[in-house]
Each structure stands twice: as C-alpha cells, then as structure tokens.
Amino acid sequence: xxxxxxxxxxxxxxxxxxxxxxxxxxxxxxxxxxxxxxxxxxxxxxxxxxxxxxxxxxxxxxxxxxxxxxxxxxxxxxxxxxxxxxxxxxxxxxxxxxxxxxxxxxxxxxxxxxxxxxxxxxxxxxxxxxxxxxxxxxxxxxxxxxxxxxxxxxxxxxxxxxxxxxxxxxxxxxxxxxxxxxxxxxxxxxxxxxxxx
Amino acid sequence: xxxxxxxxxxxxxxxxxxxxxxxxxxxxxxxxxxxxxxxxxxxxxxxxxxxxxxxxxxxxxxxxxxxxxxxxxxxxxxxxxxxxxxxxxxxxxxxxxxxxxxxxxxxxxxxxxxxxxxxxxxxxxxxxxxxxxxxxxxxxxxxxxxxxxxxxxxxxxxxxxxxxxxxxxxxxxxxxxxxxxxxxxxxxxxxxxxxxx
Numbered sequence: 001x002x003x004x005x006x007x008x009x010x011x012x013x014x015x016x017x018x019x020x021x022x023x024x025x026x027x028x029x030x031x032x033x034x035x036x037x038x039x040x041x042x043x044x045x046x047x048x049x050x051x052x053x054x055x056x057x058x059x060x061x062x063x064x065x066x067x068x069x070x071x072x073x074x075x076x077x078x079x080x081x082x083x084x085x086x087x088x089x090x091x092x093x094x095x096x097x098x099x100x101x102x103x104x105x106x107x108x109x110x111x112x113x114x115x116x117x118x119x120x121x122x123x124x125x126x127x128x129x130x131x132x133x134x135x136x137x138x139x140x141x142x143x144x145x146x147x148x149x150x151x152x153x154x155x156x157x158x159x160x161x162x163x164x165x166x167x168x169x170x171x172x173x174x175x176x177x178x179x180x181x182x183x184x185x186x187x188x189x190x191x192x193x194x195x196x197x
Numbered sequence: 198x199x200x201x202x203x204x205x206x207x208x209x210x211x212x213x214x215x216x217x218x219x220x221x222x223x224x225x226x227x228x229x230x231x232x233x234x235x236x237x238x239x240x241x242x243x244x245x246x247x248x249x250x251x252x253x254x255x256x257x258x259x260x261x262x263x264x265x266x267x268x269x270x271x272x273x274x275x276x277x278x279x280x281x282x283x284x285x286x287x288x289x290x291x292x293x294x295x296x297x298x299x300x301x302x303x304x305x306x307x308x309x310x311x312x313x314x315x316x317x318x319x320x321x322x323x324x325x326x327x328x329x330x331x332x333x334x335x336x337x338x339x340x341x342x343x344x345x346x347x348x349x350x351x352x353x354x355x356x357x358x359x360x361x362x363x364x365x366x367x368x369x370x371x372x373x374x375x376x377x378x379x380x381x382x383x384x385x386x387x388x389x390x391x392x393x394x
Binding site: 001002003004005006008009012013015016017018019023025026027028029030031032036038039040041042043044045046047048049050051052061062063067068086087090093094 | 198199200201202203205206209210212213214215216220222223224225226227228229233235236237238239240241242243244245246247248249258259260264265282283284287290291
C-alpha cells in the first residue's frame with residue numbers, strides 16, 4: 001500500500017529486535033521527517049559496523065587489530081576475565097572496578113546444539129595462559145551452557161593457573177522467599193564467613 | 198567505553214522514536230551479528246528515503262511526481278478526503294472501503310505554535326476544488342487543532358462544494374460509562390436515527 005521504498009524501510013526496521021510492524025512504521029515516518037543529513041548519519045552508522053573487527057588477542061569488539069583494553073598498559077594483563085559476549089564484557093567494564101583484561105568466548109558450550117569448545121574462542125584463551133598469568137575469572141551465565149563451559153574451562157586450565165568463578169546467590173535487593181530453589185541452594189552452598197566491612 | 202563506531206551506532210539508533218539507550222544497545226548488537234548484506238540492506242533502505250517526494254496533487258508520499266492513488270483512473274477523483282498526515286491516509290486506505298482520492302495537509306492549524314493555513318497544504322486543496330468535485334470529507338483528528346482546521350476548511354469551501362466530516366462518537370467495543378464527557382457529548386449531539394442494517 002505504501003510506496004515500495006517506504007514499505008521496504010518498514011520491513012527492514014521490523015528486522016530489528018523488539019520492533020513490531022507498528023513500531024517500524026512509526027520509526028519509518030520519523031526518519032521520513034528527518035533532514036537529509038540526519039538520514040545519512042543513521043544510514044552510515046549502520047554501514048560502518050562492518051569496519052569493526054574482533055580483537056586478535058581477546059575477541060572483543062575493536063576498530064584496530066588489538067582492542068583498547070588489550071593495548072592498555074595500565075591494566076593488569078595477568079588477570080583474565082572470561083565472558084560469553086561483548087555485552088557481558090561491557091556490563092563488567094561499566095562497574096569500573098575491574099582492572100584486568102578480558103577474553104570473549106562468543107558463546108557457550110551447548111552439546112545439544114552442537115556448539116563444541118573448538119567453535120568458541122577457547123583455543124586462543126589456552127594460548128594466552130603462561131606462567132605470568134595468575135588468575136582466570138569465569139564470568140559466565142548461570143545457565144546449563146554457562147555451567148558446562150565453566151566446568152570445561154576449569155578442567156582445562158586448573159593445573160596451570162588459579163581459576164575462579166563469579167559468586168552466585170541472592171541478587172541484591174532480592175527477597176529470600178521469592179528466590180527460586182536453585183539460586184537459594186547456590187547461595188547456601190556458597191555461604192561465606194560474615195566479615196565486617 | 199565501546200569503540201567509537203559502535204557507540205555512534207547506538208546513539209544514532211537512540212534517535213528513533215521509542216528507542217531508549219538499552220534498546221539501542223540491543224539493536225546495535227543485533228546489527229553487529231548480521232551479515233554484511235543484511236547490514237547494507239538496512240543502511241540503504243534508510244538512505245533511499247530521501248528519494249521519496251510529495252505527490253504534487255495531493256501531498257501523499259510518492260516515488261513519482263504524482264502518487265499511485267492520484268494516478269489511478271479507477272478511483273473517484275471528485276470525492277476528496279482531507280487528512281492531516283500520510284499515516285492517517287493509510288489508516289483509511291487500509292480499510293479498503295474508500296474509493297475517492299486524498300489530500301494531505303501535513304499538519305493542522307495551531308495558532309499558539311504559529312502554524313497558519315498558508316504553511317499547510319491548504320492552498321493546493323483550494324485549487325483542486327472545481328465544479329466536478331462533489332464532496333470534501335474532513336478526516337481530521339478530534340483535537341483542538343483538528344477542529345480548528347475543520348472549521349477553517351468548512352468556511353473556506355462550503356460555498357463551492359459539500360463538506361462533510363467523519364462521525365465522532367463512542368468507539369466500537371467501548372463502554373458508555375468509561376467514555377470521557379466530551380466524546381459522550383459528541384455522541385449525543387451527533388445521534389442518528391436507528392436503521393435496521
């Protein structure tokens with residue numbers, strides 16, 4: 001019903017996550033009302049994404065061969081935090097509390113789906129481990145896949161380096177009686193000695 | 198924190214209506230995972246929007262000088278439905294019940310905001326009215342601006358042509374006691390003789 005150029009824009013926007021046909025239509029009309037320059041800026045921003053590469057050391061998003069974090073000499077390169085995705089990396093990075101480096105697996109082991117260690121960024125992690133590295137922190141999702149990956153990595157690396165894992169438990173602000181049994185069980189088994197702050 | 202190219206994409210997507218920073222981030226990561234071709238398609242669809250023009254007869258979106266509706270000889274060109282926006286045009290068009298033509302005002306009269314008849318697509322509407330045109334249907338929003346515009350157009354055209362207005366009243370499926378007083382008042386004053394269908 002719309003002119004094909006406009007219909008096409010709606011269909012393309014509809015491919016974005018969480019964008020239904022109605023929202024896509026609304027976005028398309030909004031873009032239509034933008035200046036030529038504004039339209040070009042959005043169009044170019046999308047086209048430019050293919051300039052981004054994976055850092056050849058850690059697999060993080062990067063504009064250069066080596067990402068900003070890996071090339072930062074002020075960081076502790078002997079503490080490696082392993083994450084499933086770039087999103088997870090930035091979630092930790094935004095805390096502003098971690099000064100080590102990262103390793104992005106780009107997924108997790110999933111046997112039923114046929115995702116095996118070799119298809120993930122695991123071989124390059126193994127190569128990074130040398131006698132200087134003193135800790136590998138596993139910051140993986142507390143899911144079946146995340147746990148499987150954590151177990152695999154622990155067995156792979158524990159003889160060469162200290163392997164630690166994020167603490168799982170009741171989220172801050174959560175209610176004990178609303179906590180699901182698995183989380184509660186993890187919180188109980190992972191209980192720690194209370195220490196005054 | 199993200200590489201500038203990626204940060205820029207997030208900020209650009211954030212300019213779309215209804216897209217907060219979190220959704221923009223999610224969209225950006227989704228686009229990052231697309232193939233080069235898919236990225237190019239979306240980018241091109243946005244850039245192509247500036248190819249769209251306004252139909253020189255009715256002001257509708259068009260890829261050519263004259264839009265598909267105005268160039269359709271099967272339609273009744275003597276019945277003109279006046280709407281505020283292309284969105285409204287397509288809302289009526291999608292009913293599949295109207296076989297006349299349209300006129301898009303691109304807004305409504307808004308004295309406080311300084312939007313006067315001359316800044317709207319009204320002069321060209323006046324020029325379209327000739328002795329063959331037998332009805333102008335005002336399909337404007339039931340708002341202060343829409344009503345003002347309707348009143349202005351009625352006075353402007355009523356000596357030359359029959360001017361009608363969409364019926365306002367209780368929406369189908371609505372509840373009488375939940376209807377706001379203005380709508381209820383419109384429904385009462387606009388009451389019609391009951392006729393068996």
